[in-house]
Amino acid sequence: MTLAIETPADLAGLTGRVRRHVVQMVYGAKSGHIGGSLSATDLMSVLYTRFLRHDPENPSWHERDRFVMSKGHCTPVQYALLAELGYFSTEELDTFRRKGTRLQGHSVLGKPPGVDNTAGALGMGLSFGLGLRLAQRLQGLEDSRVWVLMGDGEQDEGQVWEAAMAAAHHRAEGLFAVIDRNGIQNDDFTKTTMSSEPLDEKYRAFGWTVLSDLDGHDLKTIEQAYSWAIDQRGAPVCLIFDTVKGKGVSFMEHNPSFHGAPPSDEEFVQAMAELADA
Amino acid sequence: MTTTEARAPAATREAVGPTLIRLQQAGHDLVVVDADLGKSTSARKFRDEFPDRFFTFGVAEQNMISAAAGFAAMGHTVFATTFAVFAEHAFDQLRMSVAQPNLDVKLVASHGGVSTGEDGASAQSIEDIAVMASLPNFAVCIPADVVESEAIIEAAATTPGPFYVRTARPKTPVIYEDGPRFQLGKADMLRDGSDVTIVACGLLVERSLTAADQLATEGIEARVLNMATIRPLDTDALEAAARDTGAIVVAEEHLAHTGLGAMCAHALATSSPVPMEFVAVDRYGESATWSEALELMNLTPEGVAAGVRRVVARK
Numbered sequence: 001m002t003l004a005i006e007t008p009a010d011l012a013g014l015t016g017r018v019r020r021h022v023v024q025m026v027y028g029a030k031s032g033h034i035g036g037s038l039s040a041t042d043l044m045s046v047l048y049t050r051f052l053r054h055d056p057e058n059p060s061w062h063e064r065d066r067f068v069m070s071k072g073h074c075t076p077v078q079y080a081l082l083a084e085l086g087y088f089s090t091e092e093l094d095t096f097r098r099k100g101t102r103l104q105g106h107s108v109l110g111k112p113p114g115v116d117n118t119a120g121a122l123g124m125g126l127s128f129g130l131g132l133r134l135a136q137r138l139q140g141l142e143d144s145r146v147w148v149l150m151g152d153g154e155q156d157e158g159q160v161w162e163a164a165m166a167a168a169h170h171r172a173e174g175l176f177a178v179i180d181r182n183g184i185q186n187d188d189f190t191k192t193t194m195s196s197e198p199l200d201e202k203y204r205a206f207g208w209t210v211l212s213d214l215d216g217h218d219l220k221t222i223e224q225a226y227s228w229a230i231d232q233r234g235a236p237v238c239l240i241f242d243t244v245k246g247k248g249v250s251f252m253e254h255n256p257s258f259h260g261a262p263p264s265d266e267e268f269v270q271a272m273a274e275l276a277d278a
Numbered sequence: 279m280t281t282t283e284a285r286a287p288a289a290t291r292e293a294v295g296p297t298l299i300r301l302q303q304a305g306h307d308l309v310v311v312d313a314d315l316g317k318s319t320s321a322r323k324f325r326d327e328f329p330d331r332f333f334t335f336g337v338a339e340q341n342m343i344s345a346a347a348g349f350a351a352m353g354h355t356v357f358a359t360t361f362a363v364f365a366e367h368a369f370d371q372l373r374m375s376v377a378q379p380n381l382d383v384k385l386v387a388s389h390g391g392v393s394t395g396e397d398g399a400s401a402q403s404i405e406d407i408a409v410m411a412s413l414p415n416f417a418v419c420i421p422a423d424v425v426e427s428e429a430i431i432e433a434a435a436t437t438p439g440p441f442y443v444r445t446a447r448p449k450t451p452v453i454y455e456d457g458p459r460f461q462l463g464k465a466d467m468l469r470d471g472s473d474v475t476i477v478a479c480g481l482l483v484e485r486s487l488t489a490a491d492q493l494a495t496e497g498i499e500a501r502v503l504n505m506a507t508i509r510p511l512d513t514d515a516l517e518a519a520a521r522d523t524g525a526i527v528v529a530e531e532h533l534a535h536t537g538l539g540a541m542c543a544h545a546l547a548t549s550s551p552v553p554m555e556f557v558a559v560d561r562y563g564e565s566a567t568w569s570e571a572l573e574l575m576n577l578t579p580e581g582v583a584a585g586v587r588r589v590v591a592r593k
Contacts, residue, residue: 062353109351109379116351118379121370124344128375131348134333138309139352159371162341170333 005049011219014084015045019248020275021080021093027268029097032105035258036151037077039182039216039243046222047147047178048081051230056086059113063144066132068117070125071151071180072107073260078115079103087114123157125150126177130167133175133236145174145230153185155196161206167236168207175236176229177208180216182245184256203238216241249274285425285452290480291388291445293427295323298357301435302328308435309354311335313342313364319388319445321359339364343371343383350381355435361394362387362403362444369409376440377413383441384434385410390420390444391531392559392575393481395568402563402571403444408536410442411509417462418442418509422453422483426506429458437462444480446531448568451484453504463507465515471499474586475519475526479505479538482529482557482577489582498590508538513545520550525589527555529582531572534558553592555585 005011018041026032048054053065069078076096083090088102092112095101102112106120117128129148136144154160167175185193196202200212209232215221222241229237245259246252249271252263263271298321302308308328314337316322325332333349335342339360346356365372365387376383392402411418417439421427427445434441459466468483469490478486483504490500501523503515519526526546528539539556546552559575566574576584 066351118374121374124340124371124375127341127344127371128348128351130341131345131350132352133348134345135309135349135352135354138330138354159340159344162335162338163345166335166338166341166345169336 008219011045011049014049015041016275017084018045018077018080020272021083021090022076023249023263023268023271023275025076025080025093025096026262028094030262031097032076032262033073033260034076034263035184035245035252035255036071036074036180036182038247038249038252039245040074040077040149040180041247042217042219043178043180043222043241043243044077044081044149046219047226048085050223051226052147053144056114059087063141065145065147066116066129068125068129068132068146068148069107069115069119070148071122071154072119075103075105075107078107082112082114088112122151122154123159126160126163126167129175130163130170130172133172134170136174145176147176147178149178149180151185152179152181152183152190152196152199153193155199156194164203164206164208171234172236173234177236177238179238179240180243181240182243184245184254184259186259188256199240207235208238209235210238210240212240214239214241216243217247285455287449287451288424289445289447289449290421290424290427291447292320293424294359294386294388294431294445295320297428297431298324299327301432302331306435307354308357309333309349310357310359311342311346311349313337313339313360315360318361319359319386321357339368340371343368344375346383347375347379347381350383351379355382356384358383358385360387361401362390362406363401366403366406366409373413377415380415380439382438384443385441386431386443386445388445389447391446391480392563392571393531393568394447395571396565398565399562404533404559404562405536406444407508407532407538411541413440416440416442416509417507419507420444420480421506422480422504423450425452425454425458426460429460430506433460433462446481450481453484453487460506463510463512465503465505465512467501468504469500469502471501472523473499473525474590475501475503475523476529476582476586477503477505477516477519477526477538477542478529479508480531481572482531482582485577485579486529486582488579489586492579492583493586498586500586505538508541511541511545516542516545517550520546520552525553525593527557527582527585527589529557529577529585531577532559534560553589555589557582557585
């Protein structure tokens with residue numbers, strides 16, 4: 001059963017449920033990546049409900065848009081969203097990272113249906129997405145698109161820039177790089193670990209059409225940015241959203257400690273209380 | 279079989295482009311990706327026939343391999359081409375983008391082994407079999423001549439899953455004058471013998487046949503197996519060789535401790551251990567002609583024969 005998201009209130013309700021699932025999943029598994037899942041929740045919720053051409057009843061629909069989760073550690077947000085949208089039951093989210101589960105720690109192509117790429121080692125998703133997009137074009141699937149979600153820490157990987165160069169060279173219109181710029185990577189703030197800015201100028205110099213400094217938690221802004229992006233022609237499009245790692249839970253926000261660590265019992269209670277009030 | 283003039287020596291890499299063209303013309307759904315070596319790998323010939331199905335990614339093998347996986351995820355059979363040393367450059371992409379999702383990416387890498395010659399150590403891949411055979415789901419093949427190279431490329435196109443095919447730079451004699459006998463996962467017995475078995479792959483097959491002729495004059499009858507498929511390894515043929523001949527020499531253009539020889543020893547250790555010797559590479563090579571580069575590593579008929587004499591003495 002596919003969820004109807006008609007109104008702004010529906011969408012806000014969805015993002016709230018997804019965030020609670022994320023915290024619950026990582027707490028239950030005692031491992032997983034909360035911070036980058038919460039920073040991407042709004043970006044992905046708008047994409048999946050307003051723009052991504054997909055069908056939870058038919059996950060292998062060949063003409064669908066492909067969503068590539070390049071930051072493959074942020075499976076909690078994708079699984080939560082897929083469950084909410086009807087790909088599988090929300091009860092299955094409790095199996096996250098458990099023995100025998102379909103919900104692996106990092107993304108695995110086809111597990112569960114709806115996951116369109118394998119990821120975990122960073123930096124490969126844009127290349128994989130480029131291959132998907134060029135194949136769509138070869139097959140004449142002009143209405144299909146490829147959306148690749150990357151982190152800003154991920155921009156350290158050299159392969160990202162190989163892909164950026166090649167995507168522009170091949171004029172990969174219909175390929176969208178969505179960057180969740182939350183400013184924090186595994187060990188520390190990105191500006192401390194590896195300065196990747198100015199990202200917008202870099203992608204522009206590589207030949208991409210770029211929109212940057214977007215509020216990645218304002219649902220209206222996100223929707224307008226995607227609308228703008230799909231109207232662009234002749235080049236791949238990069239959307240750079242400023243986000244807050246751990247968004248929605250006060251003590252996780254902007255906190256490098258919540259990249260890959262689970263909350264304690266007390267932190268879990270507080271986080272769920274804050275997200276319930278949201 | 280009519281008697282015709284012997285086919286001229288040819289490089290196994292020369293089969294790549296023409297075979298891909300033939301397969302696409304026959305109705306396969308191929309995509310070929312390249313990293314700026316299409317002239318040397320012969321893949322560029324495919325571009326001339328099917329320009330919309332040929333994609334260059336520049337000198338960027340990592341991007342090429344992950345993009346190849348994307349094409350494969352959309353249903354295409356993708357041939358990725360570069361040199362063997364540069365294929366090693368994309369190990370993590372082969373692991374996560376290709377092997378784990380088990381996609382139809384066929385990596386055909388030319389200039390394998392020290393016989394790449396004059397370009398020197400950096401261009402001579404002596405680790406690629408270890409690297410590729412370490413990946414679950416991958417089939418790994420090395421043709422012994424240009425005829426077998428065509429057959430292996432066709433097998434890769436028609437068999438689901440990832441492949442690594444190593445081809446060679448120099449022109450070498452044709453072994454399969456009467457046509458290919460390649461079967462994926464099966465050794466091909468080119469000569470039977472009762473005293474010893476020489477297991478060889480690639481350019482060492484022809485050299486092993488020459489060694490076997492020499493050894494016969496000394497009263498040593500050698501079986502010669504062309505082990506063109508390294509993974510999955512034909513353990514039945516190995517066990518039969520151990521049982522029937524009681525000694526095995528493995529000859530290959532690769533590091534001994536991680537190549538075909540090591541894999542054969544591993545396969546036989548628990549079932550049919552027999553004395554073994556390894557005629558293989560033990561260090562990085564250097565600039566020389568292709569045949570001199572092989573001589574520097576003792577990868578000659580004389581080198582193979584010496585290995586046979588050592589192992590026979592240990593029986």
